[in-house]
């Protein structure tokens with residue numbers, strides 16, 4: 192039996208899978224709305240709008256809970272890359288993803304209760320959760336309540352910048368999601384990291 | 396008798412004038428000469444002395460039925476900005492209103508629209524006759540062109556230009572009745588189950604609760620967008636209000652690249668459409684951002700490419716990992 196540590200409390204796991212489900216739902220319905228076309232067999236427009244609205248509100252609520260829980264439990268500290276040597280650690284980690292991983296080298300930084308994420312993870316999660324997500328949510332909420340959108344925007348309808356920001360941040364989140372799911376296969380075995388997210392135990 | 400005779404002469408004069416002004420001498424009303432317009436404006440001041448808010452406050456005489464007058468007020472500024480703003484009131488109302496008290500029966504002598512708009516009425520009337528309002532027993536008798544078109548207020552779409560203003564004006568015509576129990580009861584037929592009692596007015600927002608952001612849609616599109624049959628591009632809107640079963644419920648009729656808004660609310664602007672930053676349906680974008688319709692193919696290509704590259708990168712990385720893992724295994728054995 193390999194060594195294992197209890198890494199992820201229940202609330203983080205519950206949050207993670209709810210978040211994942213909502214973002215996948217929002218992606219599928221969002222794509223159906225944006226690329227609406229009688230010839231494309233996507234989710235029917237009014238159904239997509241209804242689901243997207245509900246999932247969007249749910250995600251905004253979940254995000255508020257996530258922020259509060261992170262403050263209360265102190266989990267936010269995990270997202271802060273700790274100096275000194277952040278840059279070096281990022282480079283080492285990047286090199287491992289580009290070369291070491293192919294040669295079967297072990298992960299350069301060992302996961303521990305104190306440092307759940309490597310430096311590269313901490314930075315990218317921080318950017319996604321605290322920079323991209325707020326923009327995503329705020330533009331989504333403005334879309335829901337267009338009376339709060341600017342009235343005009345350089346001769347265009349004021350909803351245009353909101354829509355474009357929403358679209359672009361959505362794209363960033365989808366790209367992140369693809370990379371994120373893939374990197375989930377880089378644990379000890381291809382599925383061990385997914386198991387950790389389910390039962391909370393990390394295998395070294 | 397004398398009144399109507401005078402009116403006929405006046406009408407013939409106007410028809411002669413408008414025909415002379417019309418380029419091809421059709422039976423269609425045409426714009427009025429500025430000098431004539433100025434003369435008409437002066438003449439109308441006489442009517443506005445009583446038929447305005449100011450007139451009601453400061454009546455030129457004291458022997459009038461003020462309650463009735465209060466129901467007949469017109470706004471000179473609004474009238475001046477309307478389709479018929481350069482006309483003399485008497486061109487439609489006849490000479491019976493020259494003096495007060497107005498002549499008995501003048502009310503029944505208002506010129507019908509066809510008197511000046513013969514060509515258009517000939518085109519529109521068959522469509523109008525097929526409309527729900529012209530077919531429903533109890534409704535049709537009270538419904539006329541003026542029920543929707545206030546000839547003192549409305550301004551044609553081509554002159555109003557701004558689609559959001561057109562939407563306000565045209566929806567006002569329907570909502571004034573469909574959103575008011577008082578007005579609706581005046582026109583509504585009797586309830587089928589309870590004779591003698593007027594049919595209850597269904598609430599407009601409830602009927603359309605399948606349409607999200609209902610109130611926002613009322614500001615950005617017109618009732619007639621969904622309640623009239625499709626017409627060819629460049630043709631004016633049909634005047635046939637369809638049965639409710641035939642109304643448009645498909646969101647994609649507007650929310651797609653090939654949006655029907657181009658042939659409807661934005662019809663008069665499409666000819667002058669200027670592509671802006673490569674957006675499809677740029678003509679709509681200056682008034683409304685319409686999901687699915689106002690998109691940018693260049694941006695979409697970039698976004699699809701970025702997501703595609705991420706996916707390809709990940710798959711390539713995975714493939715290399717698998718190949719290396721197999722080679723390592725082979726070496727170990």
Ligand code: HEM
Nearest residue numbers: 217218221222224225240243247250331332334335354361
């Ligand atoms: C990963 C998350 C999300 C993605 C990928 C996404 C994607 C999209 C896309 C592509 C559109 C079409 C916009 C257009 O064509 O311009 C859209 C519309 C919209 N989004 Fe999102 N979105 C996400 C999250 C949210 C959230 C969190 C909210 C609300 C708080 C939200 C609310 C809306 C609303 C209200 C619309 C307008 C259509 C409707 O009412 O259903 N979205 N979204």
